[in-house]
Amino acid sequence: MSIIVFVEDWNNQYKKASFEAVSYAKSWATEAGTTVTAVTSNGATDPSTLATFGADRILTIALNATPFGMAQQLATMAEGATGMVIAGTSLGRSIAPALAALAGGALSTNTTSVPSSVSPVVVERGAFSSKGIETIALSGGIPIVSFVPNSVGIHERAGEGTVESGEATGTDLMTITEKTIASGKVALPEAEVVVSAGRGLKGPEHWGMIEELASVLGAATACSKPVSDIGWRPHSEHVGQTGIQVNPNLYIAIGISGAIQHLAGVSASKTIVVVNTDAEAPFFKAADYGIVGDAFEVVPQLVNAMRAFKAGQ
Amino acid sequence: MNLLVCISHVPDTTAKINFDAAGKALDATGVQFVINPYDEFSLTKALHLKEAHGGSITVLNVGGPETEPTLRKALAIGADQAIRINATPTDAITVAKELKNHISANTYDLILCGQESIDYNGQQVPAMLGALLNLPFVNACVDLTIDGSSANATGEIDGGHATYSGSLPLVVGGKKGLVEEKDLRIPNMRGIMTARSKPLQVLEASESDTATQAIKFVKPAGKSSVKLVDSVDELVHLLHNEAKAI
Numbered sequence: 268m269s270i271i272v273f274v275e276d277w278n279n280q281y282k283k284a285s286f287e288a289v290s291y292a293k294s295w296a297t298e299a300g301t302t303v304t305a306v307t308s309n310g311a312t313d314p315s316t317l318a319t320f321g322a323d324r325i326l327t328i329a330l331n332a333t334p335f336g337m338a339q340q341l342a343t344m345a346e347g348a349t350g351m352v353i354a355g356t357s358l359g360r361s362i363a364p365a366l367a368a369l370a371g372g373a374l375s376t377n378t379t380s381v382p383s384s385v386s387p388v389v390v391e392r393g394a395f396s397s398k399g400i401e402t403i404a405l406s407g408g409i410p411i412v413s414f415v416p417n418s419v420g421i422h423e424r425a426g427e428g429t430v431e432s433g434e435a436t437g438t439d440l441m442t443i444t445e446k447t448i449a450s451g452k453v454a455l456p457e458a459e460v461v462v463s464a465g466r467g468l469k470g471p472e473h474w475g476m477i478e479e480l481a482s483v484l485g486a487a488t489a490c491s492k493p494v495s496d497i498g499w500r501p502h503s504e505h506v507g508q509t510g511i512q513v514n515p516n517l518y519i520a521i522g523i524s525g526a527i528q529h530l531a532g533v534s535a536s537k538t539i540v541v542v543n544t545d546a547e548a549p550f551f552k553a554a555d556y557g558i559v560g561d562a563f564e565v566v567p568q569l570v571n572a573m574r575a576f577k578a579g580q
Numbered sequence: 581m582n583l584l585v586c587i588s589h590v591p592d593t594t595a596k597i598n599f600d601a602a603g604k605a606l607d608a609t610g611v612q613f614v615i616n617p618y619d620e621f622s623l624t625k626a627l628h629l630k631e632a633h634g635g636s637i638t639v640l641n642v643g644g645p646e647t648e649p650t651l652r653k654a655l656a657i658g659a660d661q662a663i664r665i666n667a668t669p670t671d672a673i674t675v676a677k678e679l680k681n682h683i684s685a686n687t688y689d690l691i692l693c694g695q696e697s698i699d700y701n702g703q704q705v706p707a708m709l710g711a712l713l714n715l716p717f718v719n720a721c722v723d724l725t726i727d728g729s730s731a732n733a734t735g736e737i738d739g740g741h742a743t744y745s746g747s748l749p750l751v752v753g754g755k756k757g758l759v760e761e762k763d764l765r766i767p768n769m770r771g772i773m774t775a776r777s778k779p780l781q782v783l784e785a786s787e788s789d790t791a792t793q794a795i796k797f798v799k800p801a802g803k804s805s806v807k808l809v810d811s812v813d814e815l816v817h818l819l820h821n822e823a824k825a826i
């Protein structure tokens with residue numbers, strides 16, 4: 268009768284989105300008058316830290332390798348649960364629908380709020396690529412929520428949780444033959460700050476200053492679609508309606524015009540800064556702050572100003 | 581190879597989105613509908629696989645009669661036959677169950693979906709379908725090679741890629757990278773002519789249970805007007821003190 272939250276780790280360390288997931292589960296559990304059970308890999312370094320975000324019981328299991336295997340494991344725990352929570356990381360987005368299908372769940376993905384009511388569970392979610400907000404009721408099965416990382420926040424609480432090891436079976440239908448992760452980079456979907464650039468930069472050789480700004484800010488880098496289509500930047504950086512949808516606290520757009528398809532993937536950002544030579548660029552209409560100016564002058568200045576600011580912190 | 585491409589019918593990416601007065605549904609007035617952009621990559625991949633391995637491509641949509649022009653467009657691009665399961669999709673699990681019923685009664689080697697429909701942004705149907713069929717599924721698939729009855733599929737994961745290997749049938753949720761943008765095909769005159777005589781079969785729906793209900797839709801609050809600044813120092817100051825973004 269608990270809220271079950273899946274807690275993802277990366278190389279045995281918890282991701283920020285995992286703490287947010289436990290925080291999410293705790294606010295739901297408090298409304299529903301129940302407890303939080305966090306399910307996590309038995310390889311993770313410090314499961315007891317999950318208690319500080321609201322986990323009452325922490326269950327460590329030998330986690331399967333593939334999303335489907337993990338979904339099967341979680342499905343074995345679904346019976347009698349009040350609800351389930353999974354962060355909408357790329358792993359979470361593969362697990363949640365499979366879990367819903369296996370456990371007879373009612374699933375909301377792309378969720379941007381904690382439940383406004385718990386019986387039935389009612390949440391808000393992004394639809395039409397941020398051009399709409401849907402309020403949805405999860406009534407036809409065990410409610411499962413997958414939320415957009417960085418949308419509901421992390422909340423620490425005083426609390427104690429018990430750590431115990433458990434078992435759950437699942438079957439991996441495929442084997443992983445290769446896994447590559449760019450090291451030292453901030454993953455785009457989870458990033459709190461995103462520095463993004465477009466065709467206004469004229470060529471891939473000019474991305475050095477973008478990467479520098481990103482590194483000063485601890486940000487992820489992103490780009491507009493044409494920039495990845497012509498191969499200036501990898502596909503995985505393409506944001507927008509047909510690319511990655513981001514939800515950072517701060518989105519800095521440099522030399523991007525602000526086409527409707529680009530805005531659809533970034534307009535959920537809390538604060539938007541635009542740097543563009545053209546004062547008429549549509550992006551200024553969607554921005555909070557703007558500098559009308561040449562990226563080749565403004566960005567190096569901004570790098571220095573941000574560096575000075577960070578040094579003074 | 582028997583290839584199935586699941587197609588969803590969605591508002592064009594440039595569409596202005598409005599909801600009806602009650603906020604219950606999309607107001608489709610003046611909205612142009614297209615093949616979901618992610619599904620275009622999967623359809624093109626199916627064409628490449630057919631060219632390399634032979635076989636036939638079926639495109640399938642769960643939807644009302646209004647989706648038929650979208651299926652015809654897929655036929656004009658090169659699919660061999662189309663099926664429409666006649667239902668108004670209410671949620672992902674209903675769609676996934678309809679697809680599952682059809683797939684279980686037929687033989688497909690590969691089921692290509694898009695990563696996500698750009699209307700409800702569910703990113704649910706393909707993984708549900710894999711689970712219902714007990715078939716392997718790879719999301720955000722950016723590379724796929726088939727060798728006899730086995731497959732290697734690469735999916736994007738946060739900050740990188742993972743390659744999975746397994747045997748067919750397989751379900752993928754495709755996106756740009758599965759084929760390149762420049763490989764996408766637009767229907768030519770001959771394609772449009774031949775599409776008219778290709779079969780488009782309508783099947784009756786068999787599922788009705790839904791798990792979720794849309795209560796209302798609203799548009800997000802717009803931004804107040806932009807604050808233009810002259811210097812980067814002023815910007816840093818505002819981002820720190822006003823927006824609390826740094």
Ligand SMILES: Cc1cc2nc3c(=O)[nH]c(=O)nc-3n(C[C@H](O)[C@H](O)[C@H](O)COP(=O)(O)OP(=O)(O)OC[C@H]3O[C@@H](n4cnc5c(N)ncnc54)[C@H](O)[C@@H]3O)c2cc1C
Binds near residue numbers: 492507509521522542
């Ligand atoms: C089906 C479909 C889906 C799409 N999906 C996406 C998507 O997901 N994401 C996406 O981004 N796009 C998408 N697009 C493309 C979109 O319509 C635009 O073409 C694209 O976003 C434009 O990219 P851009 O702003 O980098 O380039 P441009 O439109 O060429 O704009 C460059 C901007 O840089 C400015 N500039 C030039 N020089 C400088 C300088 N020195 N300093 C500062 N500014 C400068 C210019 O004033 C201009 O505003 C999609 C299009 C279609 C048809």
Ligand SMILES: Nc1ncnc2c1ncn2[C@@H]1O[C@H](COP(=O)(O)O)[C@@H](O)[C@H]1O
Binds near residue numbers: 643
């Ligand atoms: N009504 C539908 N008919 C056929 N395929 C669909 C339908 N809805 C979704 N799909 C497939 O599932 C993918 C992901 O959709 P979704 O889960 O709705 O985001 C789409 O790209 C399609 O390939």
